[in-house]
Amino acid sequence: GENVEQHPSTLSVQEGDSAVIKCTYSDSASNYFPWYKQELGKRPQLIIDIRSNVGEKKDQRIAVTLNKTAKHFSLHITETQPEDSAVYFCAAAGSTNAGKSTFGDGTTLTVKP
Amino acid sequence: EPEVTQTPSHQVTQMGQEVILRCVPISNHLYFYWYRQILGQKVEFLVSFYNNEISEKSEIFDDQFSVERPDGSNFTLKIRSTKLEDSAMYFCASNVAGPNTGELFFGEGSRLTVL
Numbered sequence: 564g565e566n567v568e569q570h571p572s573t574l575s576v577q578e579g580d581s582a583v584i585k586c587t588y589s590d591s592a593s594n595y596f597p598w599y600k601q602e603l604g605k606r607p608q609l610i611i612d613i614r615s616n617v618g619e620k621k622d623q624r625i626a627v628t629l630n631k632t633a634k635h636f637s638l639h640i641t642e643t644q645p646e647d648s649a650v651y652f653c654a655a656a657g658s659t660n661a662g663k664s665t666f667g668d669g670t671t672l673t674v675k676p
Numbered sequence: 677e678p679e680v681t682q683t684p685s686h687q688v689t690q691m692g693q694e695v696i697l698r699c700v701p702i703s704n705h706l707y708f709y710w711y712r713q714i715l716g717q718k719v720e721f722l723v724s725f726y727n728n729e730i731s732e733k734s735e736i737f738d739d740q741f742s743v744e745r746p747d748g749s750n751f752t753l754k755i756r757s758t759k760l761e762d763s764a765m766y767f768c769a770s771n772v773a774g775p776n777t778g779e780l781f782f783g784e785g786s787r788l789t790v791l
Binding site: 595597599601605606607608609612652663664665666667668669 | 693708711718719720721724734767777778779780782783784785788
């Protein structure tokens with residue numbers, strides 16, 4: 564089945580700096596890669612996603628890049644703000660196990676004011 | 677904005693007891709899921725459900741677990757005989773047309789504590 568690895572597990576940045584979180588996946592058939600943000604005690608919520616026919620997608624301060632050959636994708640947050648502090652999960656879906664999304668272990672991002 | 681709703685928000689039960697967690701997915705969604713998250717850990721897939729049957733399940737989803745869509749709106753997860761290690765946050769999720777077609781909409785979660 565699909566296996567998603569995520570790094571780093573924790574990331575601390577100063578307000579205004581950039582943050583990058585990286586994920587790798589194992590199943591080349593996966594074709595949909597969402598990123599979810601989970602604030603403490605809350606539900607995961609989608610912040611951005613990318614499909615395998617696209618190499619990069621941007622939404623204001625957030626961008627995601629995908630390298631299908633290397634089977635890795637990354638989340639980039641620019642001009643970080645304290646409210647960006649949360650746990651971020653990457654996921655992969657659309658593999659041979661078509662009924663599920665497989666999540667990474669999560670990255671705890673802390674943005675220090 | 678429509679959202680997935682879950683009840684109860686928190687349930688405390690004794691080991692060996694049966695628990696039913698309830699979810700109301702977004703009304704036009706066709707795919708339903710249960711995920712669990714042990715405190716401080718990743719979101720783990722349990723089961724997906726489509727067209728009134730399980731489409732996929734993980735190895736966590738053993739014979740102690742079952743899902744049901746008893747009517748046109750509810751989607752339930754039953755744990756037959758709870759164990760201590762079942763203590764976790766259980767998230768219901770739904771989406772329109774499958775896990776690789778777009779966003780999973782998660783409910784607020786049901787926290788299960790097994791004593």
